[in-house]
Amino acid sequence: MNHHRDRRGRTVAPGLRAVLALAAWLAGAAAANAEIVQGQLQLHWGDPAPATASQRKPALLLATLVTDSGRRIALDAAQARRAAGDLYALSNRRVAVEFAAPGRVMSQQRAIAAIVPADRLWQAAPAIDASGRVMAAATVSGNTRWVTLMCRFADIATEQKTLSFFQSQYGNAAGQLGHYWSEVSYGQIDLTGSTAHGWYALPQPRSFYVTKEGDKDKANLSKLFEDCSAAADPFVDFAGVQGINMMFNGDLDGYAWGGGSCATLDGSRRCLRVTWNPPWSFNNLAPLAHEMGHGYGLPHSDNSDGDDDTYDNPWDVMSDGWSNAVRDPTYGSRPKHINVQQRDRLGWMAAARKLTIAAGNATTRQVRLDYASLAGSTNTQMLILAMPAQPDPYRTVVYTVEARRRSGDYESALAGDAVIIHRVDDNGTAFSVDADAPPADVSNNEGSMFKVGEIWHTPDQAHWLRVDGTTATGFLLTVGPKPRVMSSPLPALRTPAPVGAAPPASPSAPLSSGRTSRAADSGDCAAGKPRRERMSACQLR
Structure with missing residues (x-):
């Protein structure tokens, strides 16, 4: 049987051996009375509004397992990272999650023993190591069409930017998203066909979607996506769309968000790359590209100062998008490139x-x-x-x-x-x-x-x-x-x-x-x- 080595130098056995390994893992988990649940893994990264390091809110990561019935199971992100090895490689993919047997509770969420990929991509070309952890993210290539949905809260009338502004963001000229993502991917992806629609009125005021959890605001990302996409659905053809950038005319919970989500579009339930952008995010291309990066499955980068601030590495737009950025008179801060590790994660190296x-x-x-x-x-x-x-x-x-x-x-x-x-x-x-x-x-x-x-x-x-x-x-x-x-x-x-x-x-x-x-x-x-x-x-x- 052929073998290859992953980028860490470890031997990976593809094909039948990996399939049998997953089957053995599932059987062993069942024998131990652990519960196995399959579904789509959704990761949502929350990025705070720009502020000084001492005043900036911390980055957030929400991990959710969405079952085939639509049930949403919140996962402890720290446990999920350890259970998967490279959790980020599984973003927006079908996975099998082993929840620990009763009595092994470690947090408010259910204790997680292991997470492995279970999608067709993995079955066609499995890449796991001896411990059963996934070793490669899904390659992103070809046309990755996005649409922008501009949605306004029922109690906020301001429309900060015009439809033509959002449509032009997807252009192929220097400083526009089509040009940027083509350059960063070495021409391996394009945004052809991407466009914008709106403004659409949401059925509820901002206070319905952004509620208090203790003394902090918390945005209901799922409801925002459902209502915004539903308002646009009669007017937008979602055929072939891979990602949705939502633009809201008011602040959310102090964060812009990127990741994936599911909703009924064109009569069928679909799970797509999704971003949630307040005005400070869509006024600048750098944070918008950052959130789209999360939609593609990219995690944050960081520097080595040891603090809990992930936004201090200006060599990657997935960390610090503001420092050492080129300024554009129309689109604000332009995004820098991503580092080679991030490029390799998406199959572009x-x-x-x-x-x-x-x-x-x-x-x-x-x-x-x-x-x-x-x-x-x-x-x-x-x-x-x-x-x-x-x-x-x-x-x-x-x-x-x-x-x-x-x-x-x-x-x-x-x-x-x-x-x-x-x-x-x-x-x-x-x-x-x-x-x-x-x-x-x-x-x-x-x-x-x-x-x-x-x-x-x-x-x-x-x-x-x-x-x-x-x-x-x-x-x-x-x-x-x-x-x-x-x-x-x-x-x-x-x-x-x-x-x-x-x-x-x-x-x-x-x-x-x-x-x-x-x-x-x-x-x-x-x-x-x-x-x-x-x-x-x-x-x-």
């Missing part, structure tokens, strides 16, 4: 553009790393540094390395041209690496940008990386194992450069600590050392 360095690698090599924004690249754009498997598989991580530059219609306001590194946890979140100690609150600092002459290594020092120089399309890197320990300065890693490559900035510079290094001995974590002599792993241990 071609195998030829990915290079995985296995855990325990003993070979030193040079890598041409092209800018992630280049659609026609023939070199590596996603470098993956695999880490050893951990006894607790949920703590296993990989590091992704990509190149970014200040250019184009969406990235020209980035903090700099640099190599950017992310730590990816097994739950699917990518954290930008910061060499500063302590790490910056927002990762648009020099510590988050690795430039020519600088060095970084993984916390276990198994992978060492040096930025040797620039090329016409990106950077030249040396990647290898930990250098041998010597009493004198380490010799340079000598690997012939590819023909036509720019010469390294410092050909004789050893792969060791130094004023321009981002890696050093563990003692350099101490306070008082120059910033560029601090080890990037200090805050990641």
Whole structure:
């Protein structure tokens, strides 16, 4: 039987073996008196209105299992993440959930023992590891037609934007959604046929849809979707529609939302990608693209400062959409690109553009790393540094390395041209690496940008990386194992450069600590050392 390896270097057995594994898991769960329920997994990400970090509300994640009968079962998001491994890869997909046997209650929601995919996509090409967790998200490709539904509350008459404004958001000119998603996906998706409709009057005032839960507002997302889509249904042909962007003329609960939802459209019940946008969201393209990203199944990214604010990584619109953003006179803040991990999640990174360095690698090599924004690249754009498997598989991580530059219609306001590194946890979140100690609150600092002459290594020092120089399309890197320990300065890693490559900035510079290094001995974590002599792993241990 054929096997392949996932991006973390683990062996995955497709086909019948995986199907039998699911069958065995279901049988074992039944024998243990656990309850198995199948349905669609809906994830709803709540993103707060822009504010200072100290005043901003926390990000929210709601997980719901919708059964075939329409019953909605709220899932504890923390339990669901652990039970699934990569919960985000299952967004908007059919899953089987094992609820623990009675007596194992862990929260107000029912305790979850496991979540596995159960849809046709998985049955056709299963990809799970030995513990039964899904290892790949559903690929998004081809036409992904969206429609905008503009809905006003019964007690709010203001219509902030015109129909033509919302229709033009889907255009294919620079700064419009059709152009943006085509560029980010390397032309693998398009929004052809997307358009807008409305304004439609909702049957109830805002207070009906947004109620109090304690001292906090809570929006009834399901009811908002049902009533808004029902108001539009007589006038809109939903055939072929994959996503719905709803625009409301009043605030919701302080959040914009993205994910998936179900409603009766054109006489049949359909589950689609859905976003819920108050005026502050649809006035700017960046937050709207962020919510659409959730509709496609993308989670948030983060940085490595260790706080609970996920909106502090300006290298990904799925984190910080406001910092280092290009301003548009019509559409407000333009969205930046997403990082390569997010692109790979949706199947947009071609195998030829990915290079995985296995855990325990003993070979030193040079890598041409092209800018992630280049659609026609023939070199590596996603470098993956695999880490050893951990006894607790949920703590296993990989590091992704990509190149970014200040250019184009969406990235020209980035903090700099640099190599950017992310730590990816097994739950699917990518954290930008910061060499500063302590790490910056927002990762648009020099510590988050690795430039020519600088060095970084993984916390276990198994992978060492040096930025040797620039090329016409990106950077030249040396990647290898930990250098041998010597009493004198380490010799340079000598690997012939590819023909036509720019010469390294410092050909004789050893792969060791130094004023321009981002890696050093563990003692350099101490306070008082120059910033560029601090080890990037200090805050990641």
